[in-house]
Amino acid sequence: MTARGEVEYTGVRALHGPLAVVEGVSGVGWDEFVRIALADGGTRHGLVLEVDRDIAVVQVLEGTAGMDPAGLRVVFSGEPLRIPVGAGWLGRVCNGRGEPIDGGPPVFGSRRAPVSGDPVNPVRREPPSEPVLTGVGAVDGLTTLVRGQKLPVFSAAGLPHLELAAQIAAQATAGGEAFSVVFAGMGLTHPDAAFVRGALEERSAAGELVVLLNTADDPVIERVLTPRVALTVAEDLAFSGGRHVLVVMTDMTSYAEALREVSAARGEVPARRAYPGYLYSDLASLYERCGRIRGRPGSVTVLPVLTMPAGDITHPVPDLTGYITEGQIVLSGEAHARGIYPPVDPLASLSRLMRKGAGPGHTRADHLDVAAQLLAAIARAREVRELADLMGHAGLSAADRRYLDLDAAFLERFVDQRPDELRPLEDTLERAWEVLLTLPRGQLAMLPAALLDARLPGSPAPEAAPAEVPADPA
Incomplete structure (x- = not known):
């Protein structure tokens, strides 16, 4: 016996990689902290990984290299590692x-x-x-x-x-x-x-x-x-x-x-x-x-x-x-x-x-709206890029080309920064607005009109599409 609550054993049966197998133990619990005294006076530490009847498997934190099973004294502390x-x-x-x-x-x-x-x-x-x-x-x-x-x-x-x-x-x-x-x-x-x-x-x-x-x-x-x-x-x-x-x-x-x-x-x-x-x-x-x-x-x-x-x-x-x-x-x-x-x-x-x-009361009132619109625009830009790979840039509409411009601006102006650059959230959201405003107002349908009015004063809202007139049954 050693200190109060601790029990010492010398029956180390074998060493397997980082594990030590100790036999003849009693009252040992899982995850119990272990001290292992070496013959040369050194000390290593371990945790009980498994207990089966009178055999305990101990994982040695410093590894088992250089350990001789015959000269080991294993002390079980009676409590987990603290x-x-x-x-x-x-x-x-x-x-x-x-x-x-x-x-x-x-x-x-x-x-x-x-x-x-x-x-x-x-x-x-x-x-x-x-x-x-x-x-x-x-x-x-x-x-x-x-x-x-x-x-x-x-x-x-x-x-x-x-x-x-x-x-x-x-x-x-x-x-x-x-x-x-x-x-x-x-x-x-x-x-x-x-x-x-x-x-x-x-x-x-x-x-x-x-x-x-x-x-x-x-x-x-x-x-x-x-x-x-x-x-x-x-x-x-x-x-x-x-x-x-x-x-x-x-x-x-x-x-x-x-x-x-x-x-x-x-x-x-x-x-x-x-x-x-x-x-x-x-x-x-x-x-x-x-x-x-x-x-x-x-x-x-x-x-x-x-x-x-x-x-x-x-x-x-x-x-x-x-x-x-x-x-x-x-x-x-x-x-x-x-x-x-x-x-x-x-x-x-x-x-x-x-x-x-995020959003009102946490970051900035327009944060969630801007993020949602930016992600939607990037998704559309990726579709356009795939279309351009198939049919070439000449086949794209003017609106599609604006989405390609947005994609480039997103990576260069919004995402890219130095590894030592601390970018304030205010700057991040302003950059997001700069990227979004490469698109015409009509393509920013996920942003509230009040936000767009504040950012684009004097810009008219897109007109609603005319309602379809039912054909004359006569």
Whole structure:
């Protein structure tokens, strides 16, 4: 026996990849935190993954490389993994387990919280109703993010999703209220990790940011833990500290692949594309930790970023993510090839809660009308472009050519911006008006007449089509 509530065992039967199999255990529970003492005096840590009679399977957070089963002492703590929580996390850069890598002391907090989180009673959830402005025009204008929402970014290899995630983390605000960002990077290369630290340095120095970085050469089990640590920190900052917190998690595909690797090491029967059958519930256990709680200050908003292998949106990770979340922001390879940043595909993107957090009383009175008209015009412009590819520009009408002009103006004037440019919402909506006014008034049927009168003084409203005169029966 060791400390109160802890039990020590030496019967390590085998090591399999990141897993250690311990036999002869008693009273051990699932998700219990474990300390493993090595023969050379080192210490590693783990979590109980499975218990079957007197055998426990432990996932070792630092990996099992260099461990000798004969010289191990395994201490079961009797409780889940807990981390200190509080404002001490702000301004810190840590690895995926929450250990500092910025040269500072360990993170301390007034209390410790389990990384698995506490389930939220759905009855106590408050509907999202206020915007989180990212400073990215294509997002704020057409797929507005709302406090308490989970809105993923769907990308593909070669697209600047990491740059977009870092830009949003560096620029996002909640309208002057207390706001923080927790950035969780999973499976990053060392140059990507260095880029993230550089891009977020200013916000980190201001004490508004927590950075957790798991690199590709870190243990795979740490990658499974990283988003849970991030969300645990965010929940305390929000619901105890009264802050509005944005959690940016990239790349969730790397997380799912780590989950698949652990599942294979356990010998589980694989499901779609060798991912574990519980992938849906596991992703839901992360995404559903966001929201607002009635009677508690603050909110947690989640922006997961994931890459779609081969650009396949039916791949299990984006497919299941789409079922759980409230919309998606889709990046376009075609727009990226044209040099547009961020290469957002407006017609494939959607924020299902946008109407709850945009418009009168939230952003600007004309926001929703302008966004709806702009999306309708872009949809028409794409139809015209396909028609032009078939029959050539000479066969297009004058109105059709105006739609092609709108399409070009939309990408160059509205979507395109610098990766370090903070675009105010007012500027975003004014740019949307500039794009829309490349069309004649008669093509802007989704905008209220009062708005058009204010923008186009002296412009007559289009005349109504004359009613058909019935033919004389004689």
